[in-house]
Amino acid sequence: MNRRKWTGVAASVTAAALVLTACGGGDNDQAGGGLQGTDQAAQGSWAINEQPYDQVKQGGELKWPLDALPDNWNYNQLNGPLVDHDYILSALIPKLHVADKAGKIVVNPDYLESATLTSPDPQVVTYKLNPNAKWSDGTPIGWEDFDAQFKALNGTNEEFSVAGTTGYEDIEKVEKGAADNEVVVTFKKKFAEWTSLFSPLYPKSLNADPKTFNEGWIDGPKATAGPFKIETIDQTAKLVSVVPDPNWWGRKPKLDKITFRVVERAALADSLASDAIDWYKIGSSVDNFQRAKAMQGVEVREAPGKSYNHITFNGAETSILADQKLRVAVMKAMDPNVYAKGILGPIVADPKALGNHFFLQGTANYVDNSAPIKADKEAAKADLEALGWKMDGEFRKKDGKQLDIRIVSTAGNPISEQISKLTQAQLKEVGVNVIIDAQPSATFFSDFVNTGNFDMVGFGWSQTPWPISSSKGIYYLDPNSVNQNFGRIGSEEINKLLDQANAELDDAKRVELTNQADKLIWEAGHHLPLYQVPGAVAVDAKLVNFGAFGVADPDYTAMGFAA
Numbered sequence: 001m002n003r004r005k006w007t008g009v010a011a012s013v014t015a016a017a018l019v020l021t022a023c024g025g026g027d028n029d030q031a032g033g034g035l036q037g038t039d040q041a042a043q044g045s046w047a048i049n050e051q052p053y054d055q056v057k058q059g060g061e062l063k064w065p066l067d068a069l070p071d072n073w074n075y076n077q078l079n080g081p082l083v084d085h086d087y088i089l090s091a092l093i094p095k096l097h098v099a100d101k102a103g104k105i106v107v108n109p110d111y112l113e114s115a116t117l118t119s120p121d122p123q124v125v126t127y128k129l130n131p132n133a134k135w136s137d138g139t140p141i142g143w144e145d146f147d148a149q150f151k152a153l154n155g156t157n158e159e160f161s162v163a164g165t166t167g168y169e170d171i172e173k174v175e176k177g178a179a180d181n182e183v184v185v186t187f188k189k190k191f192a193e194w195t196s197l198f199s200p201l202y203p204k205s206l207n208a209d210p211k212t213f214n215e216g217w218i219d220g221p222k223a224t225a226g227p228f229k230i231e232t233i234d235q236t237a238k239l240v241s242v243v244p245d246p247n248w249w250g251r252k253p254k255l256d257k258i259t260f261r262v263v264e265r266a267a268l269a270d271s272l273a274s275d276a277i278d279w280y281k282i283g284s285s286v287d288n289f290q291r292a293k294a295m296q297g298v299e300v301r302e303a304p305g306k307s308y309n310h311i312t313f314n315g316a317e318t319s320i321l322a323d324q325k326l327r328v329a330v331m332k333a334m335d336p337n338v339y340a341k342g343i344l345g346p347i348v349a350d351p352k353a354l355g356n357h358f359f360l361q362g363t364a365n366y367v368d369n370s371a372p373i374k375a376d377k378e379a380a381k382a383d384l385e386a387l388g389w390k391m392d393g394e395f396r397k398k399d400g401k402q403l404d405i406r407i408v409s410t411a412g413n414p415i416s417e418q419i420s421k422l423t424q425a426q427l428k429e430v431g432v433n434v435i436i437d438a439q440p441s442a443t444f445f446s447d448f449v450n451t452g453n454f455d456m457v458g459f460g461w462s463q464t465p466w467p468i469s470s471s472k473g474i475y476y477l478d479p480n481s482v483n484q485n486f487g488r489i490g491s492e493e494i495n496k497l498l499d500q501a502n503a504e505l506d507d508a509k510r511v512e513l514t515n516q517a518d519k520l521i522w523e524a525g526h527h528l529p530l531y532q533v534p535g536a537v538a539v540d541a542k543l544v545n546f547g548a549f550g551v552a553d554p555d556y557t558a559m560g561f562a563a
Contacts, residue, residue, distance in 0.1 A: 034347050046101055047301035048547040049539075049562075056254045056544055056560040065263040065277045067410075069238060071446045073217040075200050076153055078161045078482070079446050083307075083462050088260055091228040091242050091556045092221060094133070094141065095199040098553035099465040105195045110250040111141065111225075113181075115195070120505065122172075123187035125194055131181050132249035135203050135223045143183040147174040148204035150185075152213055155481065159210035164473035164483045166502065167197045190503040192510055193469040227253045227557050238262035254560035265413045272298065272538060279543065282536040284309065284415045286346045292538030303550030304362055305535030307462035308354050309339075309419065311407070312454075312527040315489035319455050320405060327489075327525030328373060329383035330405070333430040335375035339422055340531035343415065347534070354529040357475070357518050358467050361532050365467075365511045372523040380430045389431070396431035404433045408454040411438035419458045419530070449486050457486070460533065465551065468514050472498050475521050489526045 064087065071079040075089055094111045107115055113128040133141040151157075155165035172188035187194075203223045207213055216222065220233045227250060228242035239261040244253045263271050268280040269291035282289045282300065292300050311334070313327050321327045336353030344351035354361060355368030389396040389403050396403040407423055409416040417438070424434040434456075439448055449457055464470045473483035476498055477490025497517035504510040539547045545558040 034349055046303045046548060046550040046552055048549060049299075049301070049541075049544045051544040051562070053251070053254070053558050055563055056558065057563040058254055058560075059256045060254075060561045061257040061259060062255050062543070062546070062559065063275075063277045064258055064260045065268060065271065065280050066260050067265070068262060068441045068444075069233075069235065069240060069260075071218075072214075073219075073221045074202065074206060074213060076149070076163055076202070077214060077217075078163050078450055081163050081484075082445065084260075088240055088242070089200060090226075090554065091258065092224040092226040092230070093200040093202065094225050095553065096127070096197075096201060097195040097199055099551055101550065101552045103465055103551040105465055111201070117194070118184075121190075123190050123194070125185045125187075126177060127183040127185070127198075128177075128179075129181040129183065130249075133225065134247075134249075135225050136229060136245065136247065137223055138247075139203070139223075140180075141201070141203075141225060142180065143174065143176040145201060145204045146183050146185065146198060148207035149198060149202060150174050152207035157210065158480055159214075161210075161214050162481070162483070165481070166469050166472040166476075167191050167194065170503070190505060191469070192502060192505050193466040196464070196466040196469055227251075228258065231257070251557045253557045255556075258556075265415070269295075269538075272540075279537055279539040279546070282538055283533050284343045284531075286343075287414070288538065289347045289536070295538070297541050299539050299541045299547075300536055301539050301547035302534065302536040303548035304360075305533045306360065306551055307460045308360070308529055308532045309415070309458065309460045310354075310527050310529045311419070311423065311456050311458050312449075312487045313489065313525055314452060314455050314457075314487045315525075316452055316487070318452075320403070321455055321525075323387070324489075324525055325383065326387055326389075328523075329380050329387065330427065330432060331373045331525055331528050332376050332383065333380035333432065334423060334426050334528055336370075336528065336530050337375070338426060339419060342422055343418055344531060344534070351531055354532050356515075357521050357526070357529060358471050358514050359511075360463060360467075365515075367515055367518075369515060369518045369522055370529075372519065373525070373528070377426075377430055384430060384432075391431050394428075394431070395433045402433060403431065404435055405455045406435045406437050407456040407458065408437045408439055408444075408448045409458050410441045410444050412441065416458055423456070423458075450482075452482075452486060452488065468510060469502050472502060475517070475526060487526060489524055491520065491524060494520050494524070 066084040068084055070085040074080050075085060096108055096111050097105050098108050100106050111130050111133050113130055115127050118124045118126045129141055150168050150171050152160050153162050153165055153168040155169045170187050170189040170191040172186045175184045177184045206217060227248045229245040231241040231243045233240050239259060241257055241259045243257050263277060269288050271277045272280055273295055282292060292298055313321050315322055340351040340353050355370035356366055359365040384396060388398045407420050409420045420436045424436060427434050448454055474485055475490055476495055477485060494517055497513050501510050501513035504513060535548050535550060537548050542561045544560060544562050
């Protein structure tokens with residue numbers, strides 16, 4: 001099960017849940033020195049100064065900025081799926097399938113000899129493990145690791161605080177195959193994007209019981225199985241360093257060390273200029289783009305972005321936005337094009353709002369389904385009036401209560417601040433008072449997003465190569481588990497369509513069902529996609545096999561410096 005990741009006003013997907021990122025946000029600049037728009041950036045491209053492995057310098061330290069250190073090193077736990085966590089994790093923990101440059105899902109030979117759909121009905125997948133693959137304690141990676149992860153994530157035990165159950169809930173059993181390195185997974189219900197499962201894969205000890213799953217890896221990983229291993233985790237200095245693992249059976253890394261360090265968004269450009277870091281995401285930041293273009297020895301590398309910034313609405317009973325009609329009325333007053341042009345306009349020639357919750361612009365399956373929430377301030381005013389929210393001075397009131405909506409954002413993040421202020425200004429025009437509540441990035445997700453402590457909240461979703469299954473946990477309304485549906489908004493009809501889509505092995509039919517669900521998600525007022533974040537980064541020009549990876553998974557053994 002891969003889940004979407006969240007970013008501090010942006011995030012990404014893996015299967016089972018998305019990855020989150022805070023809002024924020026080359027070799028192929030367009031004429032005029034700007035960035036390519038999402039329609040122009042060619043899918044299947046990257047800008048990493050690609051060089052043959054044997055021509056990369058041996059040694060060196062890559063200094064990598066983060067927004068925050070992981071709240072939990074168990075990526076499958078509710079607090080785990082952050083983009084920053086995935087950056088570190090990808091050097092340490094097995095991913096059985098990865099995406100290549102074109103977004104094609106391929107077997108990772110470091111861990112698998114093969115993964116085959118050996119029966120379509122009942123669905124059976126047989127994995128043949130690389131016999132050299134082992135955990136850092138010397139234990140071979142085996143079928144019991146698969147079995148323990150399936151049992152922890154299938155949703156049958158609610159004491160496991162999981163980020164998502166997608167895919168695992170469809171498995172009937174996991175068994176040892178004909179050989180010691182063979183794993184047989186039998187499904188009770190078809191699951192189309194099965195290659196998303198067991199990536200990442202954890203040792204059985206982590207999944208042994210709820211307490212270990214939820215708390216055992218808060219301070220750090222207890223076992224690894226990647227080209228790198230942990231050297232230091234320093235919570236005071238806010239850094240993590242990893243070094244090559246001498247017991248790694250695959251291709252040896254070129255780098256001597258990667259140091260991941262927390263750097264405030266506003267300090268990224270200065271940190272790169274002073275050599276404190278070796279790269280940063282430009283994302284939506286005009287200032288960081290302009291600073292990068294002016295730096296000596298720095299390149300702007302650009303590939304298609306795979307994250308988007310949005311605003312999630314809280315539909316829980318405790319929120320002012322529990323009423324679907326009120327949510328929709330408020331959304332109509334928030335024009336995504338205002339955000340796209342206001343934030344990206346200075347660096348992207350023709351930025352466009354995003355009209356789909358599942359598929360990104362520039363991909364074959366993208367369709368704009370946003371018609372139910374068409375931006376229209378006059379319609380928004382009429383809807384608010386009909387709901388009994390009458391103008392009383394500067395803002396609207398109903399039954400003596402002012403229409404105050406609290407938006408939570410990340411402090412010290414210029415893009416988050418800009419999004420919040422644009423929201424405040426647009427909603428003031430229709431009589432809604434927006435209260436901006438900026439919180440530290442270190443507690444933004446754990447204390448506010450994950451707990452539903454907001455009326456509106458801005459962050460980003462970063463997609464995985466499995467856009468349908470990885471998104472299910474965001475939109476599926478499960479009374480027993482929040483998963484990643486932080487706004488607690490949904491319906492049985494949406495659930496049914498998502499179930500059907502994830503069980504449909506025909507690609508075209510699966511996409512059709514997903515777009516049907518997307519239209520209902522717009523109507524429900526779940527969240528408002530704003531714009532796709534440019535996939536541009538500022539990079540030390542000496543770095544090779546590193547930069548804007550587009551839809552690909554990075555190869556940590558090949559990244560390094562020019563010889």
